[in-house]
Amino acid sequence: MRIVGLLAAVWGLAGCVQVMAPPQSQLQPQPAAVAAAGAVLTPAQAARNFVAVVSQVEPVAEAICRARTRGVNCDLQIVVDERLDLPPNAFQTLDRQGRPVVGFTLALIADARNADELAFVLGHEAAHHIAGHIPRQRQTAMAGAVMAGVLASMSGADAQTVRRVQDIGANVGARTYSKEFELEADALGTEISWQAGFDPLRGAAFFDRLPDPGDAFLGSHPPNAQRRAVVARVMAGLGGR
Numbered sequence: 001m002r003i004v005g006l007l008a009a010v011w012g013l014a015g016c017v018q019v020m021a022p023p024q025s026q027l028q029p030q031p032a033a034v035a036a037a038g039a040v041l042t043p044a045q046a047a048r049n050f051v052a053v054v055s056q057v058e059p060v061a062e063a064i065c066r067a068r069t070r071g072v073n074c075d076l077q078i079v080v081d082e083r084l085d086l087p088p089n090a091f092q093t094l095d096r097q098g099r100p101v102v103g104f105t106l107a108l109i110a111d112a113r114n115a116d117e118l119a120f121v122l123g124h125e126a127a128h129h130i131a132g133h134i135p136r137q138r139q140t141a142m143a144g145a146v147m148a149g150v151l152a153s154m155s156g157a158d159a160q161t162v163r164r165v166q167d168i169g170a171n172v173g174a175r176t177y178s179k180e181f182e183l184e185a186d187a188l189g190t191e192i193s194w195q196a197g198f199d200p201l202r203g204a205a206f207f208d209r210l211p212d213p214g215d216a217f218l219g220s221h222p223p224n225a226q227r228r229a230v231v232a233r234v235m236a237g238l239g240g241r
Helices: 006-012 043-068 106-111 115-130 133-154 159-175 178-195 200-209 224-238
Strands: 016-018 077-081 090-094 100-105
Touching: 043 077, 043 106, 043 115, 043 178, 077 106, 090 115, 090 133, 100 106, 100 115, 115 133, 115 178, 115 200, 133 178, 178 200, 178 224, 200 224
Parallel strands: 077 100
Antiparallel strands: 016 077, 090 100
16 A cells, blocks of 8 residues: 555545555554543644554454455555544445445544554454445345335335335345444454454543444444443453453
8 A cells, every 4th residue: 555644644635545554663653642541642643543553453454354254355445534524433335346445534533542442443444344244234225125115016106105215225224234233343343453452442442432322223333332342242252351
């Protein structure tokens, strides 16, 4: 991968840039990047943490991907969306060639209190790809659309209503296993960040700063307490505290 002036890119430009491995001397977070628990980092500290995390977590995630999948592209592309108006967010998707993409917004990089939080998020998003959540979600969305369309047609609905009902069915289908997928990604993401040398328990502390979705019907994310419990369970199995 290529790296393009990350310190400047993280705080000044527009668009998306690729992140690549920095020189060997930058593989570990610099002392200045280590802040007290809960402290907000400076832009320079946040950027250094991000570079170090990508350098350490990406090869571990790719190795686990190759070991546990068959016929899957494990060449992760880590990108930063530099639009300053976006909220803290990370996502996993596929490009047109099927290459897995993990994206971070600037706000999420800035909001992370330490490298462990960034490592956990990166491990979590990479885990979505390793577990095949995108194709599985597409299958459930298609099944929901087909079933809803059949039921609407049988009830005598017109073509426009059938299409609208199919859209609703696809949305419901896509959300059917979304909470399960999030918990699976939390579990595997814990393993990835642990193997990369980070503390997933400390990393999962970012849940404490997220609004708790509770257990809303058709919600896309499980309750924060349930997610923290998954991390603790996996860590116990890995020999962590």
